[in-house]
Amino acid sequence: MAKWIKITECENIPSMGSRVVQYGDIEIAIFKTRDDSIFAINNECPHKQGKLSEGLVHESVVTCPMHNWDIDLASGEVLGNDSGCTNVYESKIEAGIFYINI
Secondary structure, three states: OOOEEEEEEHHHOOOOEEEEEEEOOEEEEEEEOOOOOEEEEEOOOOOOOOOHHHOEEEOOEEEOOOOOOEEEOOOOEEOOOOOOEOOEEOEEEEOOEEEEEO
């Protein structure tokens, strides 16, 4: 059963930037890309648990600030020669409000 959680107004998420949301024990990074797509993933790199919200956003990818691993924001998969995955959250936008499904 879906549990949609209201996060924030889309305008509060900076373009090419992020916001962090705490839900219980889960820390979730919310990213907005240049084309205003918004993604929600765990705020932890699968490599050395770097805070992805502190990384650089480019296209639909975030680069971990610790060891430069690239993480696809849509799938949570590590790109390139490295391997690993972080959890992604289903999301939706209604009336300019961003929601995630927990």
